[in-house]
Each structure stands twice: as structure tokens, then as C-alpha cells.
Amino acid sequence: MRSAEDWSRMGGVLITVLAVAAAAVLLVPRLLGVAAGPEAEIITALKSTERDGLSLTLPGVGEPLRSQKHHFARITVNVEPGGQRAVAWAxxxxxxxxxxxxxxxxxxxxxxxxxxxxxxxxxxxxxxxLAAVVRALESRRRALEAGDREALEALLAPGLESSTGGGEAELARVMELQRRRYRAETWLLRLERDDAMATEVWRLEGQLPSRPVDERGQRRFSLIRHEEEFLFSSSLM
Structure with missing residues (x-):
């Protein structure tokens, strides 16, 4: 029969084994990442978001952009000299x-x-x-709903002459509505390296002196990258 001292010794060994196992669970993935290099660790970080989900905070927008499903593919990584910064293309x-x-x-x-x-x-x-393109689209939607021409003009790429890049007549029609509500039901996006295409399914509600207005339609926009933002390179309307 084992003595109390034997049982105590075995308990101490068991605690040590468990502590080592717990440390391994925390350290081994990190050590493997270091051994594989920054490229593998960065690819793993991006791919892990597919399981964990994405929630992107957009400056000036109250609600985050949340993924329902997403997939990163064709990932390449460029590590900058010094090994503290990198860029992943995907x-x-x-x-x-x-x-x-x-x-x-x-x-x-x-x-x-x-x-x-x-x-x-x-x-x-x-x-x-993706966050920059969605922010530009949402900023346009809010500016239209608020009737803020200055905010609309700020969304245009340099070189466009009017506050809407064309479409003044349609903008004037929207602005004359009272109790105006402009909703984007869907945005379908295609992003390239320096530009983007967006298709918007919209709904406009409001009140004219003679009648209520409730319209739906579809518009297509082109946007161009300007530093870290995307700006509209065609008509806002």
C-alpha cells in the first residue's frame, strides 16, 4: 500500500506534467510560427479570420461592417527590411x-x-x-439623405468639376423631397488594385407637395484609390 508521502510525491509530479503541457499548448504554436517564418504566420492570421469572423470599424460610421462568410485566397507576403513590418496581398x-x-x-x-x-x-x-470602399458608399448615402452637398463634393476624386460629377438634375430632384430617407439595400463590389466598381440597389422615400414618393432603382459607380481612401471617379448619381 502506498504511503501518504508516495501519494504526495505522485501528486507533485502530476501537477508538474500538467503545467508543462499547458505551457506547450501556449508556446508551441508560436514557436512553430517563428520556425516557419513570417509569411506562414501572416497567412495563418488572415485565414483564421474565416473561422473567427471579421468586424471592421469604419471611421465616422456608427455600425461596423460584419462578415457573414468570407474567404482569403492567393495570399502573398512581402516582408520589409528589418522584419517588423510586412504587406499581404490577397x-x-x-x-x-x-x-x-x-x-x-x-x-x-x-x-x-x-x-x-x-x-x-x-x-x-x-x-x-473593402472598408474604405464601403465607407465611401455609406458616406454618400448619408450625405444624400441629409442633403449635404459639401459632403458629397468631398467624396469626388480630384478633377471632377461639379458636386455630383454630373447628375445635377437628379440630385436636385432628390433634394426637393421632404422627410427624405435614402437606403442602400445592396452593394455589389468588385475591387481591383487601384480602383473599384460598385452596384447599388437603392430605395428613396420622401414627400413632395403633391404626393408621397417611394422609389427603387439601381445605380453603378466607379471609385479610384486616393492614398488610403477611395473616391468617386464618376457621377454620384
Whole structure:
């Protein structure tokens, strides 16, 4: 029969084994990532979002852009000299929501990464170009609903002459509505390296002196990258 001292010794050994196992669970993935190099660790970080989900905060927009499903593919990684920064290029197939707006996007994504606390993490967002395009579209929607011509003009790429890039008559018709509500029901996006195409399914509600208005339609826009933003390179209407 084992003595109390034997049982105590065995308990101590068991505690040590469990502690070593717990440390291995935490350290081995990190060590494997280091051994495989930054490229493998960055690819793993992007692919893990497919399981964990994406929630992208857009400056000036109250609600985040949330993925329902998404997939990164064709990922290539360029590590900058010094080994503390990198850029991942990938294709991103994304389906999600911004509030009640349904968003479906396919195209090129550029994701800057930095090394923090021994791990590679996105410098800001895991899909910054998608976020920039959606922010431009949502800013246009809000400006139309508020009747803010100055905000609309700020969304145009340099060189466009009018506040709408054309479409003044249609803008004037929208602006004359009282109790105006402009909703984007769907945005279908195609992102390239330096530009994007967007198709919007919209609904406009409001009141004219003679009648109520409730219209639906579809518009197509082109946007161009300007530094870290996307601006409209064609008519806003």
C-alpha cells in the first residue's frame, strides 16, 4: 500500500506534467510560427479570420461592417527590411452586412501587418480596402439623405468639376423631397488594385407637395484609390 508521502510525491509530479503541457499548448504554436517564418504566420492570421469572423470599424460610421462568410485566397507576403513590418496581398471573397445593407464583394485586398508582442497582426484592419470602399458608399448615402452637398463634393476624386460629377438634375430632384430617407439595400463590389466598381440597389422615400414618393432603382459607380481612401471617379448619381 502506498504511503501518504508516495501519494504526495505522485501528486507533485502530476501537477508538474500538467503545467508543462499547458505551457506547450501556449508556446508551441508560436514557436512553430517563428520556425516557419513570417509569411506562414501572416497567412495563418488572415485565414483564421474565416473561422473567427471579421468586424471592421469604419471611421465616422456608427455600425461596423460584419462578415457573414468570407474567404482569403492567393495570399502573398512581402516582408520589409528589418522584419517588423510586412504587406499581404490577397483576393477576398466577402459577404456581410453594414446595418441593413447587404454587401457582396470580390477582389484584391492589401493588408499591412506589424509585429507586436512577438506576433504578426494587421496594422489596422484585416480588409482595409473593402472598408474604405464601403465607407465611401455609406458616406454618400448619408450625405444624400441629409442633403449635404459639401459632403458629397468631398467624396469626388480630384478633377471632377461639379458636386455630383454630373447628375445635377437628379440630385436636385432628390433634394426637393421632404422627410427624405435614402437606403442602400445592396452593394455589389468588385475591387481591383487601384480602383473599384460598385452596384447599388437603392430605395428613396420622401414627400413632395403633391404626393408621397417611394422609389427603387439601381445605380453603378466607379471609385479610384486616393492614398488610403477611395473616391468617386464618376457621377454620384
Amino acid at each position: 483576393t477576398l471573397d466577402f459577404d456581410g452586412l453594414l446595418g441593413r445593407t447587404v454587401i457582396s464583394s470580390l477582389g484584391v485586398e492589401r493588408v499591412p501587418f506589424v509585429r507586436r508582442g512577438g506576433e504578426w497582426v494587421p496594422e489596422n484592419l484585416a480588409a482595409p480596402r
